[in-house]
Amino acid sequence: MAHNPTPAAIEAGGLTKSYPGGRGKPPTRALAGLSFAVEPGTIFGLLGPNGAGKSTTVRILATLATADSGKATVAGHDVGRHPGRVRHAIGFVAQKQVSDPMDTGRENLVLAGRLQGLSGPAARARATELLERFSLTDAAGRLVKTYSGGMARKLDVAIGLMHRPRVLFLDEPTTGLDPEARADMWAELEGMARAEEMTVLLTTHYLEEADRLARRLAIVDKGRIVVEGTPGELKDALHGDAVVVELADPARDAGRAREVVAGAGLLREILADGRFLRGRADAGGTALPAVLARLEAAGIAVVSATVARPSLDDVYLRHTGHVFAQLEVAA
CATH class of the missing domain: 3.40.50.300 (P-loop containing nucleotide triphosphate hydrolases)
Incomplete structure (x- = not known):
């Protein structure tokens, strides 16, 4: 039946x-x-x-x-x-x-x-x-x-x-x-x-x-x-960790920071938005020190850096190309 x-x-x-x-x-x-x-x-x-x-x-x-x-x-x-x-x-x-x-x-x-x-x-x-x-x-x-x-x-x-x-x-x-x-x-x-x-x-x-x-x-x-x-499915589909680096001088360094990190192959889905450089890594805790070392070697100053499990903000970024928090501020 x-x-x-x-x-x-x-x-x-x-x-x-x-x-x-x-x-x-x-x-x-x-x-x-x-x-x-x-x-x-x-x-x-x-x-x-x-x-x-x-x-x-x-x-x-x-x-x-x-x-x-x-x-x-x-x-x-x-x-x-x-x-x-x-x-x-x-x-x-x-x-x-x-x-x-x-x-x-x-x-x-x-x-x-x-x-x-x-x-x-x-x-x-x-x-x-x-x-x-x-x-x-x-x-x-x-x-x-x-x-x-x-x-x-x-x-x-x-x-x-x-x-x-x-x-x-x-x-x-x-x-x-x-x-x-x-x-x-x-x-x-x-x-x-x-x-x-x-x-x-x-x-x-x-x-x-x-x-x-x-x-x-x-x-x-x-x-x-x-x-x-x-919510769990959407976050799990991203795989790996979110790595976020806050730049001291984004107006000068944002584009170059993205090139430096992308060239090293340490992160994927890299995005420079405002003062933040965002990317994903299978093992964020391992990738982050290497990212910071590359930026330091290039003379790019960093204010802060974090590693976190995927969030709905990361899901939104993946599927729209926008950072949710920025849109809320703009609205």
């Missing part, structure tokens, strides 16, 4: 989207044939810098925007043909706060439940459950305007969960939070995923967030998926 594979909870095929440039400028292309699929019950991450096309993708999947071309389904429903069915099946947590600051946390949750069709008793019971899950019980009766940023963000996620959606979209859920609040939110999201047993699409520009939360992830660059897999 043939085995029928489980249909994807989210599937995007060849999505394109452009926005008018304005004042005679050419259109801005946000998506350029983006395609991916998400298995049911997983946290899937879309990782990329600001402007890569992540939020546009989520808006199309959540029926808040229309693609110029391509097709998408969410929870088995065609986004273009049956947007009402999609909206009933999903929860959506946008980047900006959705709760009413002049209502209490509990009032926001109950209202959200009622808008989704829950009865009064069911909405109140679900609100109590979520307030407890997100450690907001003590603040349930306070106006949201008195909440910290982390508390308000937890409430936004809880609002998105009120009707027990089959698919939850989290668009940059920890943007603007301080490191402590961000770590706290990560712990809450991990617990939520286990308890709710649903599919989660997470967009983020935080490498650590994608590495920690996503079972699988896709890296987005200029409106396309450039690579997809588990």
